[in-house]
Structure formats: structure tokens, C-alpha cells
Amino acid sequence: MSNAPSLTRGGIIFPIENNQHIVGLYGFSKDCPPDNESAFFAFAKSLRTNTIYNAIKDAQPVTEIKRFIKNESQFLQYNKMKNWPKGFIVVGDSIASFNPIYGQGITCIVLAMEKLKTQLNSRSTLDSQDCKFIQSKLCNNYRLAWMISQNEDLRWPETSGMKTDIVTKMLHKFSDMVARASTKDSTVTYAYYFVLHMTKSPVILLRPDILLRILIYGSKST
Numbered sequence: 001m002s003n004a005p006s007l008t009r010g011g012i013i014f015p016i017e018n019n020q021h022i023v024g025l026y027g028f029s030k031d032c033p034p035d036n037e038s039a040f041f042a043f044a045k046s047l048r049t050n051t052i053y054n055a056i057k058d059a060q061p062v063t064e065i066k067r068f069i070k071n072e073s074q075f076l077q078y079n080k081m082k083n084w085p086k087g088f089i090v091v092g093d094s095i096a097s098f099n100p101i102y103g104q105g106i107t108c109i110v111l112a113m114e115k116l117k118t119q120l121n122s123r124s125t126l127d128s129q130d131c132k133f134i135q136s137k138l139c140n141n142y143r144l145a146w147m148i149s150q151n152e153d154l155r156w157p158e159t160s161g162m163k164t165d166i167v168t169k170m171l172h173k174f175s176d177m178v179a180r181a182s183t184k185d186s187t188v189t190y191a192y193y194f195v196l197h198m199t200k201s202p203v204i205l206l207r208p209d210i211l212l213r214i215l216i217y218g219s220k221s222t
Contacts (some may be wrong), residue, residue: 004155029158035067073098079136086128096142097150177218185218
């Protein structure tokens with residue numbers, strides 16, 4: 001995992017079909033992973049541990065290295081428009097496009113499509129007010145992921161377009177405690193994963209038994 005503002009690099013490795021693994025390296029603040037093999041391995045070796053490097057150094061690559069660079073995030077709140085066209089609804093990345101490192105974009109789209117299906121099945125016609133109401137529902141679907149992505153991106157001094165206020169700084173401190181506690185307590189770990197993967201509300205982290213574990217295991221002195 002990366003760690004703002006000093007450690008800009010991180011990586012992931014996941015098992016997939018046919019006894020293969022997919023490997024991804026990422027970097028913040030223009031510290032982009034390279035797309036040639038030797039430099040890719042060097043980048044992997046520069047991470048805080050050699051776990052990923054050791055796993056891939058003797059592996060046989062199946063595909064070429066693919067590189068993706070994203071410099072911006074946006075959340076377009078169409079539901080705030082006064083006039084909305086009849087029979088027109090915006091979905092997917094056209095509503096919100098945020099940092100792919102957090103892996104929530106596809107989840108947001110799936111949840112939005114489920115909500116859209118429910119709304120369409122309950123109506124026989126779609127006038128402009130119906131579409132505006134549905135659009136509002138879809139936009140609200142992205143707020144949690146946007147909040148998580150936005151707050152984390154604001155940790156990096158190079159992030160522009162928004163300012164870090166006192167509430168955001170408090171959220172950063174709590175998020176740091178959750179992250180530290182999740183390395184030491186499996187109950188916090190799974191609760192943290194539920195929130196990141198959007199299967200449960202962040203309120204679960206405030207449940208008394210989990211919050212106590214966060215306070216115990218999340219302090220810097222433990």
C-alpha cells in the first residue's frame with residue numbers, strides 16, 4: 001500500500017483462472033510505473049516489501065505490460081439541473097469517474113444499474129420529472145465511493161481542485177487508525193474490506209465492538 005505523502009508506490013497480485021495471476025503496480029503524484037519489463041521488475045522491487053517482486057521475478061509473462069494513466073476525477077451531479085430532458089438518463093462514468101486504484105467504479109455501475117432497473121420496472125412512461133428523479137437516485141449511488149476516493153486523493157499535496165478542511169483531516173486520522181488496526185485485528189480487517197467493497201455502510205466501523213478494536217489497535221504506539 002502507498003502512504004501519503006512520502007510513499008507513492010504500491011502493487012497488487014491476484015490469482016485468476018488457468019493457474020495464472022494478474023499483477024498491477026501503481027503510483028501517485030506522477031510516480032508512474034514503467035511499461036518495459038526490466039523497469040517494471042525494478043519498480044516492484046522498490047516497494048516496501050519484496051512480496052510481489054519475489055512472486056514474479058521467475059514467472060513467465062503471458063501478456064505485454066499495459067499502462068494506464070489517469071490524472072483527474074469528476075462527479076457530475078446532473079440531478080441539480082433545473083431542466084431535464086424527457087427520456088434521457090446518464091449512467092456509468094458519465095456521472096462519476098474517480099481514481100481506479102480504489103477499485104469501486106465497476107461496483108458503482110452495477111449498483112446503479114440495479115437501481116435503474118427497479119425504477120424503470122415501476123413506470124410505464126418516462127416524462128422529464130421521472131427522468132430527473134431517477135437521475136437523482138443514480139447520482140446518490142456514487143456519493144459514498146466519491147467521498148472515499150476524494151478524501152484519500154486529498155492526502156497528496158499535488159491534488160488540485162479541492163481543499164482539505166478540518167473534517168477531511170479528521171477523516172484521514174480515523175482512516176489511518178482503521179488501516180493500522182486492520183493489520184492487527186481480523187475483525188477490523190473484514191469490516192474495512194466490507195466498506196471498501198461497498199457491501200456494507202461505513203457505519204459498521206462505528207459499531208461499538210469494532211470501534212473499540214480500532215481505538216486499541218489503531219493508535220501509533222501499539
